[in-house]
Structure formats: structure tokens, C-alpha cells
Amino acid sequence: MTRRDAHMEPNKRGVGKISRNRKKKLLFCYLFILPQLALFLAFTIYPIIMSYVYSFFNWNGYGSLQEFVGFANYMETIADPFFWNAFKNSFLFMFFVVLIQVPLALLIAILLNSKWLKGATFYRTIYFLPVVTTTAVIGLVMRFIFGVYKGLVNELLITAGIIDKPIDWLGSLDTAMLVIIMVGIWKTFGMKMVYWLAALQSLPKELFEAAKVDGANMWQTFRFVMLPLLLPVGSVIVLLSSVNALHVFDLVKSMTNGGPAFHTDMVDLYIYRYAFEGGGMPRAGFASAAGVVYGFAILLVSLILGLIVKKTGGKQASH
Known part of the structure; x- marks a missing residue:
């Protein structure tokens, strides 16, 4: 190993350590966001999507969607x-x-x-x-x-x-x-x-x-x-x-x-x-x-x- 390689090796290990620490921090951030994201998808995005679906049916809010009425x-x-x-x-x-x-x-x-x-x-x-x-x-x-x-x-x-x-x-x-x-x-x-x-x-x-x-x-x-x-x-x-x-x-x-x-x-x-x-x-x-x-x-x-x-x-x- 040359002297230049000897100087490069610790830097690579340092960069690898920093990258792992950053990934851990990002993982914790995503874990904290996950409950809010789940609630947002369940109570905002899903109802919006389903409202478009329901609008094409003669549906009373109970049971399955059966009578398709189009527009x-x-x-x-x-x-x-x-x-x-x-x-x-x-x-x-x-x-x-x-x-x-x-x-x-x-x-x-x-x-x-x-x-x-x-x-x-x-x-x-x-x-x-x-x-x-x-x-x-x-x-x-x-x-x-x-x-x-x-x-x-x-x-x-x-x-x-x-x-x-x-x-x-x-x-x-x-x-x-x-x-x-x-x-x-x-x-x-x-x-x-x-x-x-x-x-x-x-x-x-x-x-x-x-x-x-x-x-x-x-x-x-x-x-x-x-x-x-x-x-x-x-x-x-x-x-x-x-x-x-x-x-x-x-x-x-x-x-x-x-x-x-x-x-x-x-x-x-x-x-x-x-x-x-x-x-x-x-x-x-x-x-x-x-x-x-x-x-x-x-x-x-x-x-x-x-x-x-x-x-x-x-x-x-x-x-």
C-alpha cells in the first residue's frame, strides 16, 4: 500500500461512517412521519379517491357497489x-x-x-x-x-x-x-x-x-x-x-x-x-x-x- 493509499483509507471509512449515520437519521425521520402519512392516506387520499368511485353508482352508503349509473x-x-x-x-x-x-x-x-x-x-x-x-x-x-x-x-x-x-x-x-x-x-x-x-x-x-x-x-x-x-x-x-x-x-x-x-x-x-x-x-x-x-x-x-x-x-x- 502506498503512502497515498494509506491516507485515502481512513477517509473512506469516515465517509462510510457518516453515510451510515445519515441513513439512521433518515430512517428515524421516516418512522416519525409514518403514522401521520398513514392517517393522511386513510382519511384524506382514500376518501377522495373513493368519492370519485361512488359518484358513478346509485349507492346509499351501505353494502357493496352494485348499480352503476355512469354520469x-x-x-x-x-x-x-x-x-x-x-x-x-x-x-x-x-x-x-x-x-x-x-x-x-x-x-x-x-x-x-x-x-x-x-x-x-x-x-x-x-x-x-x-x-x-x-x-x-x-x-x-x-x-x-x-x-x-x-x-x-x-x-x-x-x-x-x-x-x-x-x-x-x-x-x-x-x-x-x-x-x-x-x-x-x-x-x-x-x-x-x-x-x-x-x-x-x-x-x-x-x-x-x-x-x-x-x-x-x-x-x-x-x-x-x-x-x-x-x-x-x-x-x-x-x-x-x-x-x-x-x-x-x-x-x-x-x-x-x-x-x-x-x-x-x-x-x-x-x-x-x-x-x-x-x-x-x-x-x-x-x-x-x-x-x-x-x-x-x-x-x-x-x-x-x-x-x-x-x-x-x-x-x-x-x-
Whole structure:
């Protein structure tokens, strides 16, 4: 063995030892991931795949798949006016929730991120509490708050002299959806506020100090410094908020159950009604077809918003 080979041999042994240690670490990592991966495959991927399969059968949710109907469930879904009513309500809810919640959360986040505000941690906690509260519980509480008789809202309005008699907030066609939207905004407001706070705290302070030195006022600093920097993050927040708002079930189920006269019916509630209630025998196959149609609609919205996010991020990077 030459002197050069003698120097090379320990290095090879060292590399081999490092490689074995790395493999052991990777093995432990995969072992830790395995339970979560198994649950993800069992309760997410498998139901998604089977929902496509069920949608081609006239199946009540029990027993084996026997009656193959092809695209009949899809044709019935597309022809059902109640599905499109729920579809319209779902997108109407999403539109107003995102339109009001995202900019309002930004304003509150700017205030909570201010150095002069005392007790900011307390206010952040108050705003975030509804996020960690069970939605079904919130829905039941809101039924009492907006109740016709002895409801807190009606009592306050009557005491203040704003109204003369109680209003049926959840039973009126004019106010039911409005109340659902208001509660939906309040329920998830804290999460959007946290998103904005994280974005604000990541901005470089040097730019704001430079703007202050140049004599920029608060509006100019917000318009020409803060807003362009927040635009890419804001696009992502809009994307996440839109997709999340298109899935509203437990809030509507506990507050109005889709009423009055299906005026607050949502697609998630529509699917649940056919899959588990059905007015007699459940129609899991038909509900699966409705879910697939709605899923493709959400996918289309996600792709469009994703392209907007990509373009926004690209423009920001070019600047």
C-alpha cells in the first residue's frame, strides 16, 4: 500500500461512517412521519379517491357497489336548482367574507403592530379567541344572541330605541345571510390578523426609517412603502381565505340549517343532507357527484388565484 493509499483509507471509512449515520437519521425521520402519512392516506387520499368511485353508482352508503349509473348523478347535480342555489350562496359568502375580512384584518394588524399601543398582547388574544373556539358552539350561542325573543341583539336595539319590535334575524330572507356573513368574518378574523402581523414584522425597518427621513407622512408610508411590500403576502392570504371560506358547514348547520327557505344553504350542507339524511334513504353516490363538481369549481378558483399570486410575487421580485 502506498503512502497515498494509506491516507485515502481512513477517509473512506469516515465517509462510510457518516453515510451510515445519515441513513439512521433518515430512517428515524421516516418512522416519525409514518403514522401521520398513514392517517393522511386513510382519511384524506382514500376518501377522495373513493368519492370519485361512488359518484358513478346509485349507492346509499351501505353494502357493496352494485348499480352503476355512469354520469347520471353528475347530470342530476347539474340540473338541480337547489345545488346551484347552494353554490351561489357559498361563493356569495366567500366573496363578502374575503372582501371585508382581509383589509380589515390588515388595519387591525397595523394598529396592533404599533409601538405606541399598550396591551397589544391582550388585544391579540381577544381577537384570536374565536379561532380556537368550536364553530358549532359559536353557532349555537349566536342563535341565542340573534334570537327573536330575549335575544341580546334585539334587547339592545329595543333599549336603544333603534327598533320597536324584535327582528327575526335568522328567520328572515333579508337578514339571515347577512348574519351568517358577519359571524363568519368574526370567527376567522384572528387568523387573518396573525397572517398580517407575521408579514408586518418581517418588513425591513430601514425602509420606514428612510421614508420618515424623506418626510413621508403615515398615508404615504403605507401607500408607497408598506403596501407594495405586503402585496405578495396579501395575495397568498386572499388565496387561503377564499378556499377556506368556500367550506362552511358547522356554522350554518348550527345557526340556520340552511334556512329560511334554503336562503343560507351551502354546498357542504347540501352534500351532507343527501349523504346522511336524504329525506329517507341516503344517496351517497349522488352526494359524491355533487362534491366532485364543487371540488372542481374550488380547484378552478384556486388555480386562478394561484396565477394571480404568482404574477404578483414575480412583479414584486422584479422591483
